Amino acid sequence: SPDGKTVVSGSGDSTVKLWDVISWAEKCSLTGHSCWVNSVAFSPDFKTVVSGSGDGTVKLWDVVSGVEKCSLKG
Numbered sequence: 001s002p003d004g005k006t007v008v009s010g011s012g013d014s015t016v017k018l019w020d021v022i023s024w025a026e027k028c029s030l031t032g033h034s035c036w037v038n039s040v041a042f043s044p045d046f047k048t049v050v051s052g053s054g055d056g057t058v059k060l061w062d063v064v065s066g067v068e069k070c071s072l073k074g
Helices: none
Strands: 006-010 015-020 026-031 037-042 048-053 057-062 068-073
Touching (some): 006 037, 015 037
Antiparallel strands (some): 037 048
């Protein structure tokens, strides 16, 4: 993350996870993809995570609430 406190990961179980860098505890798990997640990134303002999946979607997530903001299919 831009603040250096959180890591985002994509997984073979179709989830996106946010991790605390100090404790390595899972902060939250974002669900909505139907296939493995192969790419993830934070927005520069740390308010949004973007994820790409083998299901052909790109999703935007609100970091604070964990809610899916948008899903793009292509």
